[in-house]
Amino acid sequence: MKLAYWMYAGPAHIGTLRISSSFKNVHAIMHAPIGDDYFNVMRSMLERDRNFTPVTISSVDRNVLARGSQEKVVDNITRKDAEEHPDLIVLTPTCTSSILQEDLGNFVQRAQLDAKGDVMLADVNHYRYNELQAADRTLQQIVQYYIAKAKKKGELPIGKTANPSVNLIGISSLGFHNQHDCIELKRLMAELGIEVNAVIPEGASVHELKNLPQAWFNLVPYREIGLMSAQFLQEEFGMPFVDITPMGVVETARCIRKIQTTLNAQGANVDYESFIENQTLYVSQAAWFSRSIDCQNLTGKKAVVFGDNTHAAAMTKILAREMGIHVVMAGTYCKYDEKWFREQVSEYCDEVLISDDNGAIADAIARHRTLCHFWHTDGTPCG
Amino acid sequence: MERHVGKRLRIPCGVISSPIHVQDFPIGYKPFLAYEGTNQVADLVYNSFTLGMEDHLLEIFGGHDTKEVITKGMSADSDMNWTKDAQAELNKVPGFVRGKIKRNTEKFARERSLSEITVEVMYAAKEAVGA
Structure with missing residues (x-):
């Protein structure tokens, strides 16, 4: 029981x-x-x-x-x-x-x-x-409500902003490191020459929601919150969205490339390749670090990753692809979105665990410990 | 939750996801996303593993609980002879004042040219400082 x-x-x-x-x-x-x-x-x-x-x-x-x-x-x-x-x-x-x-x-x-x-x-x-699904749904409901209201009053903006712009969707209260992520994303957008049209819901006024459609695209950094809103805006206004979590050097580059494609499809002419290369090779310490002898100490070590979909998937990829760590098990408690998680991590780990039963998760970790010579876990949530 | 599992199994653990804890709202700047995020994550992973190595050192050197080590160190540079009963009595004293009481008792004994410290000598030393 x-x-x-x-x-x-x-x-x-x-x-x-x-x-x-x-x-x-x-x-x-x-x-x-x-x-x-x-x-x-x-x-x-x-x-x-x-x-x-x-x-x-x-x-x-x-x-x-x-x-x-x-x-x-x-x-x-x-x-x-x-x-x-x-x-x-x-x-x-x-x-x-x-x-x-x-x-x-x-x-x-x-x-x-x-x-x-x-x-x-x-x-x-x-x-x-659960909490995450309800948050996603409530955000969409509020967005939908104020878009409908503005439409009725004829207050929806016409056309896009002059320069490429973005809505950051899903930054919320009680989110894991959300405030810091938001600052970092704004910084990234500034470096890419993209204006931030709106950040929702954190710190936003509901009256601003009618201006969402004037952005060139929506960025949904987290899998759990924001996707439904972005899908609604896509259906309603044909707004494209990017839902690649920019976490880790490889995924950040993939996210930026997707942004590039999205902007160029709308008539912009941006090329972020040199930016990605410069950041990866010289600005971010992580890429240099993973080639260093320090990081080679980590090669072949083993880890279990467990968390929400966004972070557990991203961490599994970082450990496996960027740090040479062997992920013996990757798991998520987002049971409702199991298929996505399996698709994301299957090729980077030995075993996938989908569970929100803390006893079963603890048992799985203990089982792997007895199987492993060197055992290290990383990326477990706390409580 | 898994942090506690990690502790029980002696597996180092880094926190990467909600459920949230007060420690997941650091005052310092710690993003997980974009390029500064890559640095933070690399630190988190590396520090978790480093602590894993330190863990072995802690075992070799007797752990974080240093009371035992201090007591050993104190008796090593002492030329006084403590009887078994007196040593047992001393061990009942809370760790943070034990060293001080030991030094004061030995000083008291030395001044009176006593070569052996018994429980009686300890009580006399205690009386003498009016405690």
Whole structure:
């Protein structure tokens, strides 16, 4: 019997809250029992965010259980709307409150009559989706909502920016090293002569979302969050997207080459080959390092990689291709996206493990340890 | 989670992915993506492995817990003869003050030309400093 759940990816409402609270001036109302509201703690004590977490719990208590929660939820939404004037209020249930099967969509419609800001119900199946899937879906839902709104008002921008430009999609609160990755990606784009049109959702205003279509392409650096939004924008506006994670020398080069193809297909004339060569040979220390005697000490050593799809796949490739380390097992807890992971890593490791059962993962690591002469693991998540 | 597995199995481990921990929000600049990311990842991998080698050294030299080592070192440069009971009593003293108590007791004994330190001598030394 599996006793520990949500050890790797959290429940769906955490994903929704990560997206809503990444945006500027967006408030979330959780329809949840007390105890499901630890998101505030994650933001303040893990991420150490300096602002108050814009999340309010509309608690499911004995009164609610006795007579339904419509009045309370609607009151909470309109009160927050009046107090803080958010651009958008996102209502989300949790797995627990979903059991009540109340018509939250109807509550949102009721609240919207009084609220000055926008009100939205996070459209996520809390029994089927985990944190990462819910985050991906909520971001797409918000993008779709504001694109539709702008379209209706005739406020969508016409045409593209004069110079090549990009939207960075998927940078979010409580993401692994996301803020630093974002700075680095902006730096890379600047060096490639590409303007950053928007970064979503972190630090973005929902009012900026209507300007997304004016960028030349979308960059989705993480497999888990942003892909659905990029696919929506592709379907709606024919915007191309690049979803190669620029992690490691080889994949960064592949990502830049894909960007080059994407821009040149739209009439630009860019050639990034000399940039890639210069960065790889002289700027990045990693390529030089992997040829050095220090790194040769690592040759033939063995490793297990485990993590989310993005990082576990990228690390497996780096260890195998760039550092000469033998990856005996590569694993992910993103079970819902297993096929992609297998495609990415199969040729770089002996064995693939798809699991979110921490006991089974520990056993697999221990089994490999007894098989290996030299054993080193790298790239395991923590907790 | 796997970090703890690594600790239990004595396998060095570097963290590359969520689930997140407070340590995954470093104040310093540590991207994983693009060219600076390649440097950070190379450091992470190399340092994990280096620590793996250091781990063997730690075993050879008696580990991080140095109390034992300090006690050994202290008794090596001491010419005093501690009885078994007195040594046992001394070992009950918390490690961070043990060396100081040992030195003070030996000083007390030397001043009185005592060649052997018994439990009684220890208590007398304690009385003498008013502790």
